[in-house]
Amino acid sequence: MSAPVRIAIDAMGGDHGPEVVLPGVELARVRHPDTSFLLFGDEAAIRPILARYPALSTASRIIHTDVVVGMDDKPSQALRRGRYKSSMWRCIDAVKAGEADAAVSAGNTGALMAMAKVNLRTMPGIGRPAIAAIWPTLRGESIVLDVGASIGATSQSLIEMAIMGSAMASTVFDIERPTVGLLNVGVEEVKGVEEVKEAGRILREEGVAGVNYFGFVEGNDIGSGTVDVVVTEGFSGNIALKTAEGTAKQIASYLRAALSRTWRAKLGYLLARDAFAALREKLDPRRSNGGVFLGLNGVVIKSHGGTDAEGFAAAVDLGYDMVRHRLLERIEKSIVTRLPAAGRGSEPVEAEGSS
Amino acid sequence: MSAPVRIAIDAMGGDHGPEVVLPGVELARVRHPDTSFLLFGDEAAIRPILARYPALSTASRIIHTDVVVGMDDKPSQALRRGRYKSSMWRCIDAVKAGEADAAVSAGNTGALMAMAKVNLRTMPGIGRPAIAAIWPTLRGESIVLDVGASIGATSQSLIEMAIMGSAMASTVFDIERPTVGLLNVGVEEVKGVEEVKEAGRILREEGVAGVNYFGFVEGNDIGSGTVDVVVTEGFSGNIALKTAEGTAKQIASYLRAALSRTWRAKLGYLLARDAFAALREKLDPRRSNGGVFLGLNGVVIKSHGGTDAEGFAAAVDLGYDMVRHRLLERIEKSIVTRLPAAGRGSEPVEAEGSS
Structure with a gap:
C-alpha cells in the first residue's frame, strides 16, 4: 500500500479563512481517507471549527502562525510581512522541508506565487513557473x-x-x-x-x-x-x-x-x-476550482479566494491527485528528456551542420 | 432631408459570395430605404440573384470585377493579385473616391485590413487602425x-x-x-x-x-x-x-x-x-455581426465570412449607422482635441519642466 498523502493547508487563506477552508478539507478527507493534514494558521480560530470534525481532528495537526497575508497585499509586501511566519509561507515551507507533499491555499495569487518561487525555486530546466x-x-x-x-x-x-x-x-x-x-x-x-x-x-x-x-x-x-x-x-x-x-x-x-x-x-x-x-x-x-503551480520543486495549489467549502475541497482533491500520480516526477522526466535536445541546439558544431 | 447613404458592397466576399451577400443587402435595404448600393463582383454571378429583388435592383449599380480575393489568401498575396482589380479593392476604392460612404465585405480579414490601410491610409493623429x-x-x-x-x-x-x-x-x-x-x-x-x-x-x-x-x-x-x-x-x-x-x-x-x-x-x-x-x-x-475598422480615412465594415443573409444585413446596418451618425467626424474631432495635449508632451521645455 502506498504511503498516505500529506497536505499542508493555509487555513487563513481566502475571503472566509478557516470557516470555509476547514469544512472544505473535511469534504476532501472523506473522499481521500488516506490523507493527513497540516493546518497552518491562528490556533484559536482553527480549534473550535476543527472540533466539529472528529475524524479530521485525528488526521490533522495545527501549527500556529500569527501573520496572515492579506488578500490585497502586493507580493513584495506579503514577502516583507509574511516571510518565515505567515500561514501561507509556512504551508509552502512544509512542502520544502519534506513534511508535506503538497500545499493548498486560497490566499492571494500574486503573494502565493512569489512565496512559492522564493521558497521552492523553479525546477532544473524550467525558466519560470506557470499556473x-x-x-x-x-x-x-x-x-x-x-x-x-x-x-x-x-x-x-x-x-x-x-x-x-x-x-x-x-x-x-x-x-x-x-x-x-x-x-x-x-x-x-x-x-x-x-x-x-x-x-x-x-x-x-x-x-x-x-x-x-x-x-x-x-x-x-x-x-x-x-x-x-x-x-x-x-x-x-x-x-x-x-x-x-x-x-x-x-x-x-x-x-x-x-x-x-x-x-x-x-x-x-x-x-x-x-x-x-x-x-x-x-x-x-x-x-x-484550483490552479496548479507548475515548474516548482513542489506541488502548490491555489484555490479561488471566494469559493465555498465544496470549491476548496476540489482544490485539495487536485493536490491529492498531483501527489498520487506523481506529477513532479513526470515533469522532471520530460524535462530531462528534452534537455539534451535543447543543449544540442546551442552546440556550435550542430548549429553549423544544420545551417 | 439628409442625403441617401451610399454603401459599396464586396459581392464576392465570404464563404458563400453573392448567394448570401445580395439577400443580406436586400434585408438591410428594407430597413434603410434611404440607401443606394454599389455592388462589386462578377456581373454574371450577381445579375440573376439581383433580379429576384426589383427594389434592390433599382437602388443598386453593378460594377464588374474579374478578380476575387480568396478566403485563405495572405494579405501580401491578396495585394499582389487583387490590387486595383478585385471586388474587395474596388469596393474600398469607391469609399476613397467619394463614390460611397462605407464599404462592407465578408472577405478575409487580413486582406481587407491590408487593402484598407494601403488605399485609405490612417487618419491624421492615428498610428494604426483597430477592429x-x-x-x-x-x-x-x-x-x-x-x-x-x-x-x-x-x-x-x-x-x-x-x-x-x-x-x-x-x-x-x-x-x-x-x-x-x-x-x-x-x-x-x-x-x-x-x-x-x-x-x-x-x-x-x-x-x-x-x-x-x-x-x-x-x-x-x-x-x-x-x-x-x-x-x-x-x-x-x-x-x-x-x-x-x-x-x-x-x-x-x-x-x-x-x-x-x-x-x-x-x-x-x-x-x-x-x-x-x-x-x-x-x-x-x-x-x-460586423467588425468596424477604426482609424482609417473611410468606413469599412468586416462581416463574418461564414454568416448568412441576416448576419450580412447586420454588418450593412452597422455601416449605415456609422455614416448616418458621422463616426469619422466624431473621431476626427476627438483626435484634434487630443493632439495639442500630445504635442505638448514632446516639447522640450515642458519635458524639462516636468522632470
Whole structure:
C-alpha cells in the first residue's frame, strides 16, 4: 500500500479563512481517507471549527502562525510581512522541508506565487513557473496554462509549458499522449506573435519529447476541446479564463430571466429542473476550482479566494491527485528528456551542420 | 432631408459570395430605404440573384470585377493579385473616391485590413487602425477593440483606441460620455503589462479629451458590461472574442443535450420554448455581426465570412449607422482635441519642466 498523502493547508487563506477552508478539507478527507493534514494558521480560530470534525481532528495537526497575508497585499509586501511566519509561507515551507507533499491555499495569487518561487525555486530546466487551470470543454476537460503567473513568454517558456501541461494532462486525465495546441489569433501559420510562431516551428519541425503537438488553436477551440492542453502566455491566458467565466455567468443570467418571464416558461422550468440541475453542475465553477503551480520543486495549489467549502475541497482533491500520480516526477522526466535536445541546439558544431 | 447613404458592397466576399451577400443587402435595404448600393463582383454571378429583388435592383449599380480575393489568401498575396482589380479593392476604392460612404465585405480579414490601410491610409493623429466589435453584455452592449488588427500595442496606441472606441460608442449607443476600461489581468494598479499601465496612468492622471476613463477591467467585466468600451491590444482582444464565442456555443450545446435527455425535460422545453427562442436571439452571433475598422480615412465594415443573409444585413446596418451618425467626424474631432495635449508632451521645455 502506498504511503498516505500529506497536505499542508493555509487555513487563513481566502475571503472566509478557516470557516470555509476547514469544512472544505473535511469534504476532501472523506473522499481521500488516506490523507493527513497540516493546518497552518491562528490556533484559536482553527480549534473550535476543527472540533466539529472528529475524524479530521485525528488526521490533522495545527501549527500556529500569527501573520496572515492579506488578500490585497502586493507580493513584495506579503514577502516583507509574511516571510518565515505567515500561514501561507509556512504551508509552502512544509512542502520544502519534506513534511508535506503538497500545499493548498486560497490566499492571494500574486503573494502565493512569489512565496512559492522564493521558497521552492523553479525546477532544473524550467525558466519560470506557470499556473494551469482545468477547463471544462465539450469533449470533457482540458488544461490551459499559463492563466496568470507571468506576462509575456519566450518561445522557450512556451515549450516548457507544453512539456509541463502534457505531464499534467497525463496525470489528471490519465491519457498517454495528450494533444497540445498553442493559442494564437489565426490558424494560418503566418499569423500571430513571433514567440508563438517560433515555438510552433520548434514543436512541429524539431519535435519535443513528451509533447504531442497539434498546432495553433484559437480562443473558440478551448471550449470545444480541440486539444487536451492549451498553451499561452499569462496575460492572454488570464483574459481567456476570466472572459469565459464572464460569458458563462452572463448566459446563466439570461436563462434565469427568460425562464421566469411567463407562467409557461416557469412551468417548463419546473418540468425540466433535473436537466437544469445537471447543466448547473456542469457550469459550476467550483468543480474546476484550483490552479496548479507548475515548474516548482513542489506541488502548490491555489484555490479561488471566494469559493465555498465544496470549491476548496476540489482544490485539495487536485493536490491529492498531483501527489498520487506523481506529477513532479513526470515533469522532471520530460524535462530531462528534452534537455539534451535543447543543449544540442546551442552546440556550435550542430548549429553549423544544420545551417 | 439628409442625403441617401451610399454603401459599396464586396459581392464576392465570404464563404458563400453573392448567394448570401445580395439577400443580406436586400434585408438591410428594407430597413434603410434611404440607401443606394454599389455592388462589386462578377456581373454574371450577381445579375440573376439581383433580379429576384426589383427594389434592390433599382437602388443598386453593378460594377464588374474579374478578380476575387480568396478566403485563405495572405494579405501580401491578396495585394499582389487583387490590387486595383478585385471586388474587395474596388469596393474600398469607391469609399476613397467619394463614390460611397462605407464599404462592407465578408472577405478575409487580413486582406481587407491590408487593402484598407494601403488605399485609405490612417487618419491624421492615428498610428494604426483597430477592429472594433460590438459585444452583447448583461447591461446591453459594449464595444471591444482591438479584436485582431494588430498584435501588441504601445500606450499611445491604447489611448488612440480609447478615443476611437469612445467616438464609436457615442455613435452606436447614443450616449454622451461612454465609460472606457483598459483590459488587464488584475484590478490592482500594480499588475499588468507596462504599456497598459502607462496608458492607464495617462488616462487617469492627465486625462484625455473625449475619454471618460473608468480604470482597468478584467475578462469577466466584458460580459457583465462594466464599461461601454473595452480597450486592449489585438492578440488578447481576439482571444477574448473567440473564447466568449466558444463558451456560448459550449453552453448552448450543454443546454440542448440536457433538455433532450428525458421526456419531462423535453416537455419542459416545449412549454418554455418562447423563453428559449428569446435566449437564442440574445445569443445569436448574427445580431452582433460586423467588425468596424477604426482609424482609417473611410468606413469599412468586416462581416463574418461564414454568416448568412441576416448576419450580412447586420454588418450593412452597422455601416449605415456609422455614416448616418458621422463616426469619422466624431473621431476626427476627438483626435484634434487630443493632439495639442500630445504635442505638448514632446516639447522640450515642458519635458524639462516636468522632470
